[in-house]
Amino acid sequence: MADVRTYSLIYVVLLVLGTGKFAFFEFLTYELALAGTIILAVVKVLLIAGYYQHLLEEPRAISYMMGMAVFMVFLLTIAAGYSIQ
Template identity: 40%
Template sequence: MTSTKVYTAIYVVLFVLATVQVLIERAGFLEETYWAAFAAIMVLSAVKALFVVGYYQHLKFEPRGVALVVSAGLLGALALTAAAAYSIL
């Protein structure tokens, strides 16, 4: 299994990525370059989701079929989020 040091390192990475997302939003990029900021936040969210399912939910140690099912769900959630963001404009 994974050690406490790895969990702590992943927690720090997730914290930093969340902080970067907030800084992108607070810096005013959303008014000037909405789609660039949106893309950056979506990419950071996908990376964070991969860390969470890979390590905290132990998907890294599961068969590939389970990973594909979870990946399909993630893709669906991202598509719905993008559609919702597009409908706001």
Template identity: 55%
Template sequence: MASLRTYFAIYVVLMALAISKFAFFEVAFLSYQQAIAATFVAAAIKIGLIAGYFQHLREEPRPVTYVMLTGLFMVLLLAGAATFSVWS
């Protein structure tokens, strides 16, 4: 299990990423598309930190991680299929 210092550092990083998502749209040198892309990258980093540390996925055996990644892949596949059916 990670130490209290590690959890606090991750909490600070998560707060900084949350604030940065607001800042991406307020900064004048980023276009709207770049702000959206930066927001998606920040969200992916937050998901990785939350799943890895707060849900203790880093400490689980690798097969549990593979099951979780398979579930994520299936959700993304389903969302892609739904998006395709809406746009066609």
């Protein structure tokens, strides 16, 4: 289990990444800001899942199962978006 220093560092990184979204939309074009925001969101999800949900300490099979679940949700979202049109 990680110590308080690691959790504090991850919290600060998440705070900086959240501020980055604001800076992107202030200083970049909409398309670049949107792409940057998506990349920052993926990084934030990986940090939260890895450290706060302790997936880094779990066996790899559980991490693969979580990844498969996220992939299935992604496919469901694509299918729902396709059926709406």
